[in-house]
Amino acid sequence: MNGLASSLAEIEALKGITGEAACDIVVCPPFTLVEKAAECAAGSVIAVGAQDCHAQAAGAFTGDVSAEMLAEIGARFVILGHSERRSAYGEADAAVARKAIAVHKAGLTSIICVGETREERDEGRAIEVVRAQLEGSIPDTATNANMAIAYEPVWAIGTGLVPTLEQIEEVHSSIRQTLERRLGEDGQGVRILYGGSVKASNAKAIFGVSNVDGALVGGASLKASEFAGIISATV
Structure with missing residues (x-):
C-alpha cells in the first residue's frame, strides 16, 4: 500500500534507466495506479501487474477487484497469496488457487507466493511448509506460461534479514521438484523468484543460485535507482 500519482515518476525514471533490459520487468502498484502505470509503461520493456484480485469475475463483493477488471485496464500479472495476505486476511491455499484460476481465465499470469515463518524455519519445517503451500495453491489451470512462483521467507520480508545462499538453494530446489511432480x-520452465530483503547489493549473489530465476522485490522497488540496480544484476 504505497504510491500516489506522483509515484508514476519512478516508472518514467525506470524507463530511462533500463532501456532494452535483458530480463522481464514487472511493476505491481496498488489498484488505484494500475491503469495509469500501464499507460506510463506503454511502449517500454516494463509490464504492469496487480497485488491481488478476487476469485469471481463479478458479483456482490463490495471493495474487491476481479482479474477481468485488471486485464481491462492493462495489467498482465497478478500477485497472489503474499504472506501479508495470508497472515492479515487469513487467505488459505485453496483461496489462492481459486484466485489463480480466475487470473488464468482472464489471460493473465499469476505470481503465487509461498514461504515459511521464523518459527517454522527454526523448527526445521521450511521445506515441508513451502511444499504444502505449493501443492494447495497451484490450480490445474497452471502452466509454465501463465504462472511464476515467488519464495518469500516471511521472516526476511522488510527485515533486512536474508537466508544464506544455501538455504535459498535448498528451498528453490524443493520448489522445482514439486513443480515437476x-x-x-x-514444471521445468516455471520461473521461481526469490523475495525478501532483495537489494542491489545482494541481488547478484542471489541470482547466481541454482533455480533462482528472478526476484520479487518489495521496498527496493519504490525507487527507480535502487530497482534498476537489481535489474542490472541479472546480466
Missing part, C-alpha cells in the same frame, strides 16, 4: 515437463 505436479506439472511434469512444464
Whole structure:
C-alpha cells in the first residue's frame, strides 16, 4: 500500500534507466495506479501487474477487484497469496488457487507466493511448509506460461534479514521438484523468484543460485535507482 500519482515518476525514471533490459520487468502498484502505470509503461520493456484480485469475475463483493477488471485496464500479472495476505486476511491455499484460476481465465499470469515463518524455519519445517503451500495453491489451470512462483521467507520480508545462499538453494530446489511432480515437463520452465530483503547489493549473489530465476522485490522497488540496480544484476 504505497504510491500516489506522483509515484508514476519512478516508472518514467525506470524507463530511462533500463532501456532494452535483458530480463522481464514487472511493476505491481496498488489498484488505484494500475491503469495509469500501464499507460506510463506503454511502449517500454516494463509490464504492469496487480497485488491481488478476487476469485469471481463479478458479483456482490463490495471493495474487491476481479482479474477481468485488471486485464481491462492493462495489467498482465497478478500477485497472489503474499504472506501479508495470508497472515492479515487469513487467505488459505485453496483461496489462492481459486484466485489463480480466475487470473488464468482472464489471460493473465499469476505470481503465487509461498514461504515459511521464523518459527517454522527454526523448527526445521521450511521445506515441508513451502511444499504444502505449493501443492494447495497451484490450480490445474497452471502452466509454465501463465504462472511464476515467488519464495518469500516471511521472516526476511522488510527485515533486512536474508537466508544464506544455501538455504535459498535448498528451498528453490524443493520448489522445482514439486513443480515437476505436479506439472511434469512444464514444471521445468516455471520461473521461481526469490523475495525478501532483495537489494542491489545482494541481488547478484542471489541470482547466481541454482533455480533462482528472478526476484520479487518489495521496498527496493519504490525507487527507480535502487530497482534498476537489481535489474542490472541479472546480466
